[in-house]
Amino acid sequence: xxxxxxxxxxxxxxxxxxxxxxxxxxxxxxxxxxxxxxxxxxxxxxxxxxxxxxxxxxxxxxxxxxxxxxxxxxxxxxxxxxxxxxxxxxxxxxxxxxxxxxxxxxxxxxxxxxxxxxxxxxxxxxxxxxxxxxxxxxxxxxxxxxxxxxxxxxxxxxxxxxxxxxxxxxxxxxxxxxxxxxxxxxxxxxxxxxxxxxxxxxxxxxxxxxxxxxxxxxxxxxxxxxxxxxxxxxxxxxxxxxxxxxxxxxxxxxxxxxxxxxxxxxxxxxxxxxxxxxxxxxxxxxxxxxxxxxxxxxxxxxxxxxxxxxxxxxxxxxxxxxxxxxxxxxxxxxxxxxxxxxxxxxxxxxxxxxxxxxxxxxxxxxxxxxxxxxxxxxxxxxxxxxxxxxxxxxxxxxxxxxxxxxxxxxxxxxxxxxxxxxxxxxxxxx
Numbered sequence: 192x193x194x195x196x197x198x199x200x201x202x203x204x205x206x207x208x209x210x211x212x213x214x215x216x217x218x219x220x221x222x223x224x225x226x227x228x229x230x231x232x233x234x235x236x237x238x239x240x241x242x243x244x245x246x247x248x249x250x251x252x253x254x255x256x257x258x259x260x261x262x263x264x265x266x267x268x269x270x271x272x273x274x275x276x277x278x279x280x281x282x283x284x285x286x287x288x289x290x291x292x293x294x295x296x297x298x299x300x301x302x303x304x305x306x307x308x309x310x311x312x313x314x315x316x317x318x319x320x321x322x323x324x325x326x327x328x329x330x331x332x333x334x335x336x337x338x339x340x341x342x343x344x345x346x347x348x349x350x351x352x353x354x355x356x357x358x359x360x361x362x363x364x365x366x367x368x369x370x371x372x373x374x375x376x377x378x379x380x381x382x383x384x385x386x387x388x389x390x391x392x393x394x395x396x397x398x399x400x401x402x403x404x405x406x407x408x409x410x411x412x413x414x415x416x417x418x419x420x421x422x423x424x425x426x427x428x429x430x431x432x433x434x435x436x437x438x439x440x441x442x443x444x445x446x447x448x449x450x451x452x453x454x455x456x457x458x459x460x461x462x463x464x465x466x467x468x469x470x471x472x473x474x475x476x477x478x479x480x481x482x483x484x485x486x487x488x489x490x491x492x493x494x495x496x497x498x499x500x501x502x503x504x505x506x507x508x509x510x511x512x513x514x515x516x517x518x519x520x521x522x523x524x525x526x527x528x529x530x531x532x533x534x535x536x537x538x539x540x541x542x543x544x545x546x547x548x549x550x551x552x553x554x555x556x557x558x559x560x561x562x563x564x565x566x567x568x569x570x571x572x573x574x575x576x577x578x579x580x581x582x583x584x585x586x587x588x589x590x591x592x593x594x595x596x597x598x599x600x601x602x603x604x605x606x607x608x609x610x611x612x613x614x615x616x617x618x619x620x621x
Contacts, residue, residue: 203263206543209255213550216248217557224564227572234575241579245558249312252554253290256547258283263543290315297587310581313558317588320559323552325592329599332463337607340456344444347437355434359427366420369413376410467600470593477590562588 223241226232232240261282265275294315337343443449472478562585565576 320555325595333603336456336460
């Protein structure tokens with residue numbers, strides 16, 4: 192609560208409870224994955240906790256959170272205050288209709304499952320969550336090397352910053368002088384209205400109308416100039432802040448830590464290219480891996496080197512480490528993203544709705560993470576997870592992830608290329 196909502200007070204206790212419970216049960220799912228690998232607890236006990244965990248989190252994501260989002264949205268509309276419960280129910284029913292229709296175009300589960308089965312809910316939650324994961328992963332795979340690598344930094348000197356700051360100060364002085372002229376003109380017009388009597392007669396009325404129209408046109412032109420200069424000052428200020436940030440990044444890139452992140456940037460660039468290539472191969476050849484990457488990697492290495500090696504024993508321990516890293520980085524990355532998002536758009540009226548939206552996104556993200564992490568686990572550790580999740584079309588989710596990842600990554604490359612190309616042109620124009 193202190194980290195996520197320190198700038199905006201979330202007064203509704205039910206919002207705090209829903210967010211906390213969603214986060215707790217999301218983390219518990221990852222804990223159960225680690226328990227599967229380590230063999231902690233009896234298998235029947237783990238199955239019970241898996242079932243309980245999924246039922247609770249699906250109840251929250253499908254029923255509670257959407258209803259309360261609709262309730263708080265309606266509460267912010269004064270015209271609907273008297274019947275906010277009714278309108279909240281209508282919004283929830285609308286959500287349920289589109290949520291249910293979401294499953295029609297996708298081959299996500301076996302047709303033999305009933306309408307109220309857990310598979311019906313988790314399959315639809317998985318589609319939304321996997322789409323979200325793929326979008327974030329595609330953008331992150333491209334944005335990470337772009338952010339870390341000093342190669343993409345444009346050259347910024349102190350002279351560039353001083354010239355832009357001087358331009359900004361000149362613009363601010365022009366705005367102040369024009370606003371003074373408007374204020375003086377308003378005061379003069381007010382004093383004339385107070386000192387002189389109202390004009391009488393037909394010619395006096397015509398004279399007063401013509402002079403006031405001329406004066407108002409003059410003031411309106413000055414006000415238009417002020418508006419244009421204020422817009423220019425905003426652009427100059429943002430550009431100045433961007434130049435300062437770039438200069439700081441250039442200085443930081445010369446430090447040891449900066450060189451380390453620059454090396455990571457090159458590593459992630461190779462990873463991004465490899466991931467895009469593999470996603471393309473998977474889509475073109477309709478391929479989904481049947482063996483987890485750790486076991487497959489160890490088998491290839493052992494066969495290549497021709498050494499005696501206990502593949503099953505070491506795949507368990509390395510899978511545990513790999514899954515642990517995936518879990519920690521997923522939770523950390525998502526919380527950082529949610530925090531930035533919350534700071535950017537939250538306000539005193541919308542904070543409750545936004546926190547609930549973040550809880551919804553977080554829950555769907557983590558449920559779909561379980562669907563995808565399952566493939567990274569050796570076959571013997573997937574048994575209970577597969578039983579709990581039901582007869583879902585797991586291959587579909589991996590193919591869908593590859594498609595959305597590829598679209599997101601290529602779109603991000605295009606967007607960052609255009610942004611990087613236009614930055615010097617914008618600086619020259621200003």
